[in-house]
Amino acid sequence: MHLKVNDESHEVTVDAERTLLSVLRHELGLTGTKYGCGEGNCGACTVLIDGEATRSCITPVTSASGRDIKTIEGLANGDELHPVQEAFVEHTAFQCAYCTSGFIMSSAALLDRNPNPSDEQIQSALSGHICRCGAYVRILNAVRSASCNGGAK
Amino acid sequence: MSEQQSPADVALTIIGTPRWSLEPDPRTPPGDPATLLTIDGDGVITAFSGKVEYGQGIRNGFAMEIADELDVAVDSVRIILGDTDLVPQDRGTTGSASTRTVGIQLRRAAATARLTLIDLAATRLEVGADSLKTQDGQVVSKNGSDGVEYADLLSGQSLSVDIPDAVEVKAVEDFQLMGRPARRIDAVSRVTGAAKYAQDVVVPGMLYGKILRPPSYGAKLAQIDTARAERVSGVVSVVQDGDFVGVVAEREDAAEYAVEAIRARWEESRDTASDWNIPALLKERAEEPTALRDDGDLDSAFASAERVFENTYYVPYVSNAQMEPSASVARWDGDHLTVWCANRGPFAERDSLAEMFGLETSQVRVIAAEIGGSFGTKTPTVSHEAARLAKAVDAPVRVSYDRAEEFGWSTVRPAATFEVKSGVDAAGKIVAWDYTAFHAGENAFRGQRGADTPYDVDNVRIAVAASESPLQSGSYRSLGGATNHFAREVHMDEIAIGLGLDPLEFRLSNLSHARLTACLVAAAETFGWASREKRPGVGYGLAIGYDAGSFTAQCVEVAVENQEARVVRVVVGFDCGLVVNPDGARNQIEGSIVMGMGTALWEAVEFDGGRVLNAGFARYRVPRITDTPEIEVVFTGDDDVPSSGAGEPGIVPIAAAIANAVRDATGTAIEELPIVPRL
Numbered sequence: 001m002h003l004k005v006n007d008e009s010h011e012v013t014v015d016a017e018r019t020l021l022s023v024l025r026h027e028l029g030l031t032g033t034k035y036g037c038g039e040g041n042c043g044a045c046t047v048l049i050d051g052e053a054t055r056s057c058i059t060p061v062t063s064a065s066g067r068d069i070k071t072i073e074g075l076a077n078g079d080e081l082h083p084v085q086e087a088f089v090e091h092t093a094f095q096c097a098y099c100t101s102g103f104i105m106s107s108a109a110l111l112d113r114n115p116n117p118s119d120e121q122i123q124s125a126l127s128g129h130i131c132r133c134g135a136y137v138r139i140l141n142a143v144r145s146a147s148c149n150g151g152a153k
Numbered sequence: 154m155s156e157q158q159s160p161a162d163v164a165l166t167i168i169g170t171p172r173w174s175l176e177p178d179p180r181t182p183p184g185d186p187a188t189l190l191t192i193d194g195d196g197v198i199t200a201f202s203g204k205v206e207y208g209q210g211i212r213n214g215f216a217m218e219i220a221d222e223l224d225v226a227v228d229s230v231r232i233i234l235g236d237t238d239l240v241p242q243d244r245g246t247t248g249s250a251s252t253r254t255v256g257i258q259l260r261r262a263a264a265t266a267r268l269t270l271i272d273l274a275a276t277r278l279e280v281g282a283d284s285l286k287t288q289d290g291q292v293v294s295k296n297g298s299d300g301v302e303y304a305d306l307l308s309g310q311s312l313s314v315d316i317p318d319a320v321e322v323k324a325v326e327d328f329q330l331m332g333r334p335a336r337r338i339d340a341v342s343r344v345t346g347a348a349k350y351a352q353d354v355v356v357p358g359m360l361y362g363k364i365l366r367p368p369s370y371g372a373k374l375a376q377i378d379t380a381r382a383e384r385v386s387g388v389v390s391v392v393q394d395g396d397f398v399g400v401v402a403e404r405e406d407a408a409e410y411a412v413e414a415i416r417a418r419w420e421e422s423r424d425t426a427s428d429w430n431i432p433a434l435l436k437e438r439a440e441e442p443t444a445l446r447d448d449g450d451l452d453s454a455f456a457s458a459e460r461v462f463e464n465t466y467y468v469p470y471v472s473n474a475q476m477e478p479s480a481s482v483a484r485w486d487g488d489h490l491t492v493w494c495a496n497r498g499p500f501a502e503r504d505s506l507a508e509m510f511g512l513e514t515s516q517v518r519v520i521a522a523e524i525g526g527s528f529g530t531k532t533p534t535v536s537h538e539a540a541r542l543a544k545a546v547d548a549p550v551r552v553s554y555d556r557a558e559e560f561g562w563s564t565v566r567p568a569a570t571f572e573v574k575s576g577v578d579a580a581g582k583i584v585a586w587d588y589t590a591f592h593a594g595e596n597a598f599r600g601q602r603g604a605d606t607p608y609d610v611d612n613v614r615i616a617v618a619a620s621e622s623p624l625q626s627g628s629y630r631s632l633g634g635a636t637n638h639f640a641r642e643v644h645m646d647e648i649a650i651g652l653g654l655d656p657l658e659f660r661l662s663n664l665s666h667a668r669l670t671a672c673l674v675a676a677a678e679t680f681g682w683a684s685r686e687k688r689p690g691v692g693y694g695l696a697i698g699y700d701a702g703s704f705t706a707q708c709v710e711v712a713v714e715n716q717e718a719r720v721v722r723v724v725v726g727f728d729c730g731l732v733v734n735p736d737g738a739r740n741q742i743e744g745s746i747v748m749g750m751g752t753a754l755w756e757a758v759e760f761d762g763g764r765v766l767n768a769g770f771a772r773y774r775v776p777r778i779t780d781t782p783e784i785e786v787v788f789t790g791d792d793d794v795p796s797s798g799a800g801e802p803g804i805v806p807i808a809a810a811i812a813n814a815v816r817d818a819t820g821t822a823i824e825e826l827p828i829v830p831r832l
Contacts, residue, residue, distance in 0.1 A: 022406055031353035032346015038556055081345070098476040130777060132474055133208050133748075139778060
């Protein structure tokens with residue numbers, strides 16, 4: 001099967017019923033994408049597929065084949081962090097940061113689509129994510145500031 | 154995963170006990186002297202602690218403290234945490250104690266290193282040490298002449314220095330880093346996916362294990378057929394040892410699939426306890442309560458009281474539900490065991506593994522990975538499971554819990570039932586306080602935390618009983634602190650409302666504790682308590698709390714509509730003495746508020762017959778970004794007072810403050826949590 005992840009092509013031989021999350025983490029070693037619930041309820045596994053924030057834990061790997069997959073490892077441009085990553089650092093918008101990859105990927109997708117979202121639009125885009133450390137105030141501030149800075153390109 | 158290494162080429166070693174306190178506590182002795190800090194010949198500073206990083210930012214706090222004492226940049230300090238082969242013995246990252254007992258000792262170690270460097274420079278420059286100071290990684294003359302780099306001073310040296318008893322740490326006015334908000338030194342690894350959590354640890358040749366779980370607590374294996382599981386492609390072995398059954402496979406998905414393919418028949422004990430009858434059962438199944446305090450004469454105080462109030466309160470089991478489910482990797486090298494885990498107590502885990510396998514502790518190395526949240530759970534059990542499987546197949550094995558296992562087989566915060574009886578005189582002073590708590594779980598010490606009242610009252614009985622628990626009770630942020638505070642602070646509003654007094658005035662008139670009073674006054678003023686505007690569907694509540702040596706007061710505004718309650722605004726007064734990293738402390742307090750809000754409004758583990766019924770986020774409601782209130786934190790502590798805990802105290806009064814606010818909005822007393830299902 002052919003997978004295009006972070007602009008790199010990979011040929012993988014895996015069972016068709018495996019999830020994209022499982023293949024990313026175990027076959028490609030991209031462990032920045034996290035397992036949180038396996039049911040699409042917590043958002044920790046979020047990646048971008050053709051620019052859309054997608055729960056990789058409930059996405060069959062077959063449905064992602066041939067499409068443009070982006071994970072947290074591919075978001076920065078070399079050493080230059082994506083504006084959302086930069087904003088999460090600036091606001092310390094995390095504690096344990098296990099959920100952070102997912103929040104950042106959804107935020108990046110939002111700002112790509114809508115560079116100046118309202119607070120309600122930010123909250124709505126991130127309502128499927130759980131941060132159990134409760135860094136929500138900071139996450140909201142980080143995404144706000146990334147959008148004011150011009151956001152995602 | 155690469156193993157952490159001790160620095161080579163060490164030029165200066167600072168030795169001291171791992172913990173230190175101005176006011177030593179016999180329950181936490183300082184420990185045996187060990188290497189706390191080294192500087193190598195290139196000037197690289199490394200500090201060692203048995204604490205772990207599970208989100209609280211302690212690596213950053215320690216680095217700031219050491220960098221400030223040594224006058225170097227914060228990112229030039231390396232912190233090695235939670236590796237039992239490299240760091241001093243530690244009792245575990247609990248009780249919000251890292252900054253109070255270890256951070257201060259690392260400051261003293263760094264101060265010792267600074268004095269040593271100054272002495273070296275004085276000898277070399279042939280000047281008096283008192284004419285020198287440190288600045289930007291150099292020893293410089295106080296009159297501003299050229300400096301000498303630390304690396305230069307240490308090149309070729311091999312010194313070992315004990316921390317002198319009288320070493321002085323920097324005065325507050327000399328701080329360059331401490332006390333100012335700081336970015337975390339580990340921030341970039343956390344926003345790029347580079348940080349390695351226990352779930353991410355991979356070692357060469359590693360296999361994947363999955364445990365067969367019984368259908369309910371206490372179930373015994375009666376019959377098993379593993380033939381189908383053994384035939385699953387990728388399965389290496391099905392391991393059975395009594396009721397312990399696990400599959401080891403080349404891939405995690407194969408292990409999961411194979412466990413599903415095991416046919417097993419269980420004999421269930423089907424305990425009659427459920428979330429329906431547990432409030433009363435906790436009292437029925439309790440041991441005799443232990444009195445923590447029995448002062449004055451309660452009977453005559455109640456007899457002479459103007460008014461007596463008596464209520465029962467209940468707090469359900471809640472799940473820690475940290476985002477990273479438990480995981481552990483175990484590798485055997487002959488009779489030596491190495492475990493990578495997410496446990497907050499690596500030494501306790503090492504000791505339990507040694508005991509389980511009949512090893513010396515020196516044969517076991519436990520390395521804490523980055524930890525994706527804990528809040529008290531993440532027990533050694535998952536490491537025991539991984540080590541048993543690894544031994545059986547003679548290969549490294551990782552066991553990673555799935556979310557349902559985490560909800561069903563990890564520990565939960567104990568449910569508790571409280572009986573509170575109070576008497577007040579005609580002037581509104583509390584004259585009698587009789588408090589009995591029945592906490593689920595065999596460890597009564599958990600339920601004792603926060604049980605005592607901070608209010609002025611002469612006739613007091615505080616008693617706590619451990620009660621048989623149908624679920625696996627464990628630690629949760631503040632242990633019994635949050636649950637005890639719920640009962641006490643809701644009861645305080647019960648009295649205030651009964652007497653027709655303002656909840657703020659009633660508390661202040663019964664409180665002489667200066668630091669708590671300062672928190673309460675600051676929170677109320679910032680909140681605008683006196684000018685709060687009564688509107689339909691809006692309520693205001695407050696509560697105070699103490700925990701881990703710190704003090705807090707919280708004022709809350711809620712909106713209640715259509716059987717839903719929303720926390721709109723929270724103002725927190727907080728006193729933890731010296732705040733090392735104000736942004737870090739604020740982050741912890743905000744997180745405590747959000748977490749406590751979940752326990753107040755929605756969270757409860759539903760169970761029946763030993764089975765957890767809501768083992769997933771679809772059925773267990775936790776706070777989300779759409780629920781987030783505006784949170785304002787006012788620090789009221791004195792920088793000259795040593796740091797106390799900041800990770801837990803924020804959670805202790807919040808559920809009561811929210812309950813009091815909902816009562817203010819609806820007129821109905823809240824005596825049980827969670828609130829929303831009862832609206």
